[in-house]
Amino acid sequence: MTSDGRTTGEDGARDGKYVEPGKAYDRDMRYIADRITVDGRDGWPVEAGRYRLIAARACPWANRTLIVRRLLGLEDAISVGMPGPTHDQRSWTFDLDPGGVDPVLEIPRLQDAYFARYPDYPRGITVPAIVDIPTGGVVTNDFNRITLDFETEWTQFHRDGAPDLYPERLRDEIDTVARRVFREVNNGVYLCGFAGSQQAYDDAYGTLFTALDWLTERLSTQRYLVGDTITEADVRLFTTLARFDPVYHGHFKCNRQKLSEMPVLWAYARDLFQTPGFGDTIDFVQIKEHYYIVHSDINPSRIVPDGPDLQNWLTPHGREELGGRPFGGGTPPPPPRPHDTVAAGHNPMT
Incomplete structure (x- = not known):
């Protein structure tokens, strides 16, 4: 609950509403x-x-953690629990697990881990979150x-x-690029989708496509954003x-x-x-269900579209011609383990 008694959900929604009339979207950071x-400070x-x-597969912020965990091979060190793609005003739920309970934490809702540490936690119950298994309390949700x-x-x-995804010699450049990508693209699509006025939408739309x-x-001249490897x-x-x-x-009206x-970005995305x-790690079915069902003030019917056809994600991209080494001096990760595998039919690969 918030201090004024209203419930708050993912991405700062209050009472299940994501758009505040007359206002630009302001993410609670x-x-x-x-x-x-390492030092446990x-x-x-x-x-x-x-x-x-x-880490819910539907959420882009959580999806980052699933990718990095797999690229680095942290599966044995850090277990993963996956809520379903939809949530109510209270919390993400473990509705994909038998009995609707996370098998390790033994809780039905992620909010239980937040409240185990902060009984009066005032903000959104967000993913990704890392939970301390012995105490059952959340450690961090700082994606x-x-x-x-x-x-x-x-x-x-x-x-x-x-692979070294954050090489020390490139960290300043990675951080600089990532800040703009977050502000204008990662969060920029939300600024469009949750805009409460025409002016707020127009401003966000222009910034996003710029x-x-x-x-x-x-x-257009380099295979990856920073350096010649994936970071x-x-x-x-x-x-x-x-x-x-x-x-x-469609859903967020990012429709220029x-x-x-967009040939360059499309080829780059297919390459990755x-x-x-x-x-x-991508579950297109869960992604669509999350946005089109949860954001009911944007999509009141909660109808989930059948399209688009996603088989084109597997077409040749030609980015190898730009050089680069995906994993640098490292190697690709092995195939995903059964628990980490996307459901059949939810991805062109499955």
């Missing part, structure tokens, strides 16, 4: 800032088997930091051949691009062009989608 580190030391990542810590604090548990044009120019910056952009045609183009009508660890 106040997350639980605790970190899990926040009280949370890196320890295999102690923590559980809760911006979680993947960076996977890359820098959990190195002792990285698989052999894990940023996509900037990315098109940048990626954290690519992970952050990819999860938005994967949702663009199925959701953001479809992704599939066809790279192990990226496309095999």
